[in-house]
Amino acid sequence: MSALSPNIATRLAPHALTLAIAAFVVVFSIIEPAFLKPDNLVGIVRQVAMVGIMATCMTFVIMTGGIDLSVGPVLALSGVVAFFAMEAGYPLPLVLAAGLAAGVAVGLVSGALIAFFGLPPIIVTLAMLSIVRGSALLLGGPDLHSIRDQPGFTFIGTGSIAGIPFSIYLFIAVSLLMIFLQKMTPIGICVAAIGENERAAFLSGHRTRTTKMWLYAISAFGAALAGIIQSSQVHTASATYGEFGTELDVIASVVLGGTSLMGGNGSVARTIIGVMFLGIMNNGMNILNVSIDIQLIAKGAIIALALALAERG
């Protein structure tokens, strides 16, 4: 009928997720005005900070056509390692470094297996999921380890500056760093090139294998940082944190942000929009007292719907 409508549709398609967020906000705030209160909005960002850090850090991996299923156990491992470093009496910087280094080491191993031995990322990180969970349990046992009298460590998850929780600052810092890497340094073009055509990137002189290995280390770094935030928030470390489903939220955020699981196109900035979308949806359903079973079903359906629309666009 109208030659205009497909044109509008193609122009709006890239902003579909932003529009969906706006629609959610309008609907939730009409039904429950408390949704728009600053406390609630800050609460949403605080809730998504950990998933957000992991998702921005995993975006490059997914852009190369890879995936990282091992983020949940890495999160747990980093918390447990940090706890034992604290118990051993090391100063805070070393405690944090130990937790983060444990995660990065896992990422380097996965990355090396994938990049240098050509193993499929889904299998390697699935195996790592099991190995790392097992290692965390071996190290920490099934118990909760409570963290006491560590004001510096506790500040990371519970402290706030100017009324904004510190974990939000961390989320913002990591996001800015990843956007900076993608937009302002050669890394962004290298990652896109590997995802588009790895062989052509190799033949153009790029060190594709080394780059890929480090991308898994970045993803694991995000998970390790999330693990430290988690342990700090609840004053405990446990080998069972980052339970099954953590990786799905992270991957869903990245993919909702428009990064193709096939590799190639992708954007850290858009991943953040994906993270906010999931966060607002969860929060809205909580406010509306939707029960957890229905929440899970609704979340899955909306993710599937969003992806189906993205595929068509």
Added chain:
Amino acid sequence: MSAAANPNAGSASLVEARGLTKVYGNLTALNKADFRVMRGEVRALIGSNGAGKSTLIKILTGAVMPTSGSVTLDGVELPLGRPEEMIRNGIGCIYQHSNMAPAMSVLDNIFLGRQPTRRLGLVDVKAQRREAEELLERYGIDLDLDAVVGELPTVKQKEVEIVKALALDAKVLLMDEPTGWLAASDVRRLHDTIRLLKSRGVGIVYISHMLDEIFTVCDTMTIMRDGCVIAEADVANMTRAKVIELMVGDRLARESSAAAHEARHPCGNGEVRLSVKGLTRRGMFRDVSFDLYGGEILCITGLIGSKRTELMHAIFGSEPCDAGTVEIDGKSVNFHSPGDAMAGGVGFVPEDRHRDGLMLGMTVTENLVMTTLRRFRRLFLLDRKGIEAASNRSIDDLSIKPADGRKLVRHLSGGNQQKVLVGKWLRLGPKVIILDEPTVGVDVGAKAEIYAILRAERDRGAAVLVVSSDLEEVMTVADRIGIMVSGRLRSIHDAADMSMAQVVAEIGAE
């Protein structure tokens, strides 16, 4: 062929295709082609890439619907464009890449997808085995039905594919480059099998770039060029030189014009840039040695399968070699990765721009700076302005159209994509630039532009090494011509001393 040698040979054709034409948009892939195969005949189908062979084969397998024309089998007209009908009527195809289920047994593979069933849909294993044994006996093929296909040598796997086709009552077998993955002794074995099938009355279409094999196993040949069937002949009445001349066409067999000769620079400025000594990769190429000078264009030509591409990858460090040395400006280098080679001043424009060359989903600018990214790094930052300026210069120099660096490469024409690919390597400013089939699939205008670029590179003093199967191209741009036959660099000549006919004769020589 005599009736005595071929008891099943009748006077009527087994398969007969008449006036097959296939038009894609404004491109005629196949033009009024007639093609026939007799009972017990092995017919070679020959032509360069793009001659129309694969279109013809796809019509015979039903994968492509012709624009016009008909196909009959035993005088009965076949419904076209329907693969399952072609198989049901007895046209089988053995593809270049295996179509088997490697973890299953030979017997299961033979009946894959069409198990004979008893009542209630249960697989009738006994009937399967009986039928398979009968087949093997009838065609004299020796196979263990219980062996797992993936554990068999490649040649045996080919036999399983053949038996699978025969189990479908194939009267004609189309074989597309059937020896592509086989060692020499296995080729002989496969040819024995083909002769057996032939003696049982099966008609075979043998598609291959390997002239040796065609002269060994085929009875007759059909030669195609530019979508037309241009010759049919008995193999016994043909020579290799004659076949190649027919394949490339007499247009090209004419001496290239005087203009092309005017500025030949054999051995360029006399300084050896690249020196290859005794380079060997087992099963690929052997003992290849040559010098490449600054300011010259050396074209290496030969038949497809003469391993020129593999040789170039070995020089560039993207594929391994087993022995030999590569020297740049007299220093032994032997690159282990493309990055090494680039640091040593070598660029490489690969043959397949979609698979090996370009990031189709990225912009022209991003592709153009792909080889030189680190030059645009200021501390850690990407110098976006510098990149844009460099890209605009390349777009200007090579007249890439549309002249917009933000366009995705996917949306450019073949010729302009190729210019982007060449351009990204020129940006490196290489001392030695290798180009593998630099004008495949580009139109005449873009070809001329690419030749001009090659000459400009030569004149600036670069050493240019071109791999090409296109003899007109070789005669047009080469200062010297190297001829590669079956993994060996047979000879190198000054281009001015060679006629097209002499080159053809050398390419085809054993």
